[in-house]
Amino acid sequence: METMVSNSTVSTVLFRRPFAAFAPVRTVAAGGTLRIASLLSPSPKKFSLRFRSRRQLRSRLCCSSSIRRKSLTICGVMEIDESQFSDVVLNSDLPVLVEFVATWCGPCRLISPAIESVAQEYKEKLIVVKIDHDVNPRLIEKYKVYGLPTLIFFKNGQEVPGSRREGAITKVQLKEYVDALLESVSVT
Structure with missing residues (x-):
């Protein structure tokens, strides 16, 4: 079952702080694939990340090089x-x-x-x-x-x-x- 998650929901649930760098994302409650479009660059870059839990997703976004961020500031x-x-x-x-x-x-x-x-x-x-x-x-x-x-x-x-x-x-x-x-x- 997939749900549409807004920026405010991503901020509250995943990061507990403002996180306006990404467009709304589509995700699955327990696990799945997160698709993110960066709004910081003139040409939007899209990322796809597989995760099992919200904790693993948060860890991968803020601590991992599995998303290649050229000039993108995360957290x-x-x-x-x-x-x-x-x-x-x-x-x-x-x-x-x-x-x-x-x-x-x-x-x-x-x-x-x-x-x-x-x-x-x-x-x-x-x-x-x-x-x-x-x-x-x-x-x-x-x-x-x-x-x-x-x-x-x-x-x-x-x-x-x-x-x-x-x-x-x-x-x-x-x-x-x-x-x-x-x-x-x-x-x-």
């Missing part, structure tokens, strides 16, 4: 790849917080809501991006990412010294980390 965090790294991170006027993640990484999924919250809260002062560890080996090698998740703060195209952080982090610790880094880069 306030932009997922980029090696080809976009210099444009988005190194040439940015704002400071950039880069999170290296993997789909199989438990701690990465654990801190994902905190990262999304920080991205929304600091959207005027900071850009937050995710980079998939498995898909971007040159970036992993260049920045010597040994543990996941890894957070690195960039300002003016350079890694801020002492900004690297590995492992899971609480939302409060993440906000303290970001506040301290924003304060240090604004002073220099």
Whole structure:
């Protein structure tokens, strides 16, 4: 049995926050295929995603690379790849917080809501991006990412010294980390 789900229903049921980036979708209550049309790009892109439960769908939309998002921002965090790294991170006027993640990484999924919250809260002062560890080996090698998740703060195209952080982090610790880094880069 299929049902038509509106943006507000998707926001309430699946994400519990505004999620206006997608057109109404057709889905099945317990599982099935989600079809999404992005409204952010001039030429709408359509995605199709198989899922068994709403929890798996939410996880795949916000934490997975199973949807290829070129410049699409999901939950306030932009997922980029090696080809976009210099444009988005190194040439940015704002400071950039880069999170290296993997789909199989438990701690990465654990801190994902905190990262999304920080991205929304600091959207005027900071850009937050995710980079998939498995898909971007040159970036992993260049920045010597040994543990996941890894957070690195960039300002003016350079890694801020002492900004690297590995492992899971609480939302409060993440906000303290970001506040301290924003304060240090604004002073220099």
